[in-house]
Amino acid sequence: MPEHTFVVNGEKITVDVADDVRLLWVLRDVLGIKGPKYGCGINVCKACTSHINGKAFNPCAVPVSQVAESDEITTIEGLADTVPGDLHPMQEAWLEKDVAQCGYCQPGQIMAAVALVNKVHADGREITDSDLDTIRNVCRCGTYARIRKAVKAGAARM
Numbered sequence: 001m002p003e004h005t006f007v008v009n010g011e012k013i014t015v016d017v018a019d020d021v022r023l024l025w026v027l028r029d030v031l032g033i034k035g036p037k038y039g040c041g042i043n044v045c046k047a048c049t050s051h052i053n054g055k056a057f058n059p060c061a062v063p064v065s066q067v068a069e070s071d072e073i074t075t076i077e078g079l080a081d082t083v084p085g086d087l088h089p090m091q092e093a094w095l096e097k098d099v100a101q102c103g104y105c106q107p108g109q110i111m112a113a114v115a116l117v118n119k120v121h122a123d124g125r126e127i128t129d130s131d132l133d134t135i136r137n138v139c140r141c142g143t144y145a146r147i148r149k150a151v152k153a154g155a156a157r158m
Helices: 023-030 076-082 089-098 104-121 144-157
Strands: 003-008 012-018 050-052 056-058 071-073
Touching: 003 050, 023 050, 050 104, 056 104, 076 089, 089 104, 089 144, 104 144
Parallel strands: 003 071
Antiparallel strands: 003 012, 050 056, 050 071
């Protein structure tokens, strides 16, 4: 089988898997990284949302062959390592706003929120309700109001 090398949560890794294996399965089954969740497998629910080179993406929809050696993948497990302190400000806001109910979608929700806030801040502006409307991650428990409050609180600290 072919080898694929890239960076995951700050560590360069090499995996020996077929080219068509989705990155989500490499993360979960080969590397044991369980934060990105399997929900739909077709890039709709976004429970697996992670970052590639700082941008939100869904590894369930990306074959490992499309990941370059220079690509940096960050999952919820590596998010806190991107900032000083024990937790990322968005993770802290999630706890303070008591967002999670079942918690299944929360890693993907947080990763989507961080990528959005980083993009908005790079544009030199603050997060708006219109920005929040662009987050399409599904939460079956329906904690969307708390998610929105947490994103705003986390954004204020980022």
